Amino acid sequence: MKSDLDQFQVEHADIGNIESITIGFNDDNKRQAAWLLESVDIETKETVYHFQAQCWLSNRLGSNSSWITIRPDKNNDYINYSVSIKTGKSNITSNVILCIYGDKKTTKLFPLRTIKNGTKVKFDKDDYFEFDLKDINVGKIEKINIGHDGQGNEQKWLLKSVRIEKNDEHYV
Template identity: 70%
Template sequence: MHPKIPSVEIYSVTIQTADVQQTDTIENIEMTIHGSNGKIDKLLLKDHIKSDKQKIFQQGNLDEFEIKNEDIGDIESITIGFDDNEQKFAWLLESVDIKYKETVYHFQAQCWLSSRLGPNFSWITIKPDTYNDNINYKVTVEMGDSQLDANVILCIYGDKDVTKNLPLRTIKDGTRVKFDKDSRLEFHLKDVDVGKIEKINIGHDGKGNEQKWFLKSIEIEKNDEYYM
């Protein structure tokens, strides 16, 4: 009796790069898909592109990939990112969608990936939205004598966990943010509950023509807690 050969399944992957200025072209993006019955390990995504695009993972791009693999069960998480020992690249990943059979798994990232931010910060592991227990953060930023075009990033550290590198790019009504002189900006973010907030890390990537940056204060509200 011959052993049963596993059937090959198709995983359709769509990756949205955020519509903000990125650094040089990043081609070595890899992804691992973790399932309930196994995993698809460290795929070099450019080898699975569906079209003949010359450049992928560019500002505002929606790139499609097709992966053939045996069934790994329900998708529980993905790990995506790139190696960058020279600290040359930064990539703002908006989201990832994986369609397998009749199910679409949505992974909301909204996160800067860059080894400039620290060891392993060019990689992220994300659970699909149906598994997430994220909470809301209300972040209010008050500026002084500032005029900034760059991309601003916030990371919140707590006694239980740490958030992703969260981009501060749209205020609560959805309009594009401007870090102008004496502005007071309110952001609504979603991420893991870090517990009691112990510290934050905030900065920008130095892009754009205006680099004048004076930060007066930051206020963070989550659940019934207030931090300043």
């Protein structure tokens, strides 16, 4: 995975407080391009805004998935997500990642490394794992992107189910 820092200078009249940004790309050549957007920092004369994305942008994930609207980080906007994962007849030694897409926002990219009790996770076959994650409220959950980074010796992974609970809402 290549990691680059791109910097742009844009001169514009003062627009006041930045509440959100929309960022992405057009895949006009239909190359099925993908981009892992980690974060965006915007510096004005008065403020530095940090927008945490940590999500893949790609048309391969469905329509309108090559663009994201995100708000600047505010810790008091965070909620708890309880994520339960059941695995099937094979295990994986790669690093597993999860991103939650809602009708309002998208979470950062979560590396699923430690389960609720603090134990480092090993995604064995026919097992059950629970994670506590904290991030912005995405609104009604519409989809997730769960996968792995391709590292490790065992990469044939069967995922039986994913259950996400937030506030009083349950998604399977």
